[in-house]
Amino acid sequence: MTTAHPTHWCVSCGKHYTRQQVRQTLPAEHTPDGEVELLICPHCGSDQVEELQEIGHDE
Numbered sequence: 001m002t003t004a005h006p007t008h009w010c011v012s013c014g015k016h017y018t019r020q021q022v023r024q025t026l027p028a029e030h031t032p033d034g035e036v037e038l039l040i041c042p043h044c045g046s047d048q049v050e051e052l053q054e055i056g057h058d059e
């Protein structure tokens, strides 16, 4: 299964996105990877992007 399904949502506008859609990186010398990851909504430009909580696993 490689189907991309939304894993993140924008708090500001409420839209759902895949990780690829919201993920952006900036160079950052002080981090081990040399870059810092940002989650930015492509619709409204907000950085208030949260990961969707996994639901449906309650016994």
Ligand SMILES: [Zn+2]
Pocket: 010, 011, 012, 013, 014, 015, 041, 042, 043, 044, 045, 046
């Ligand atoms: Zn948004």
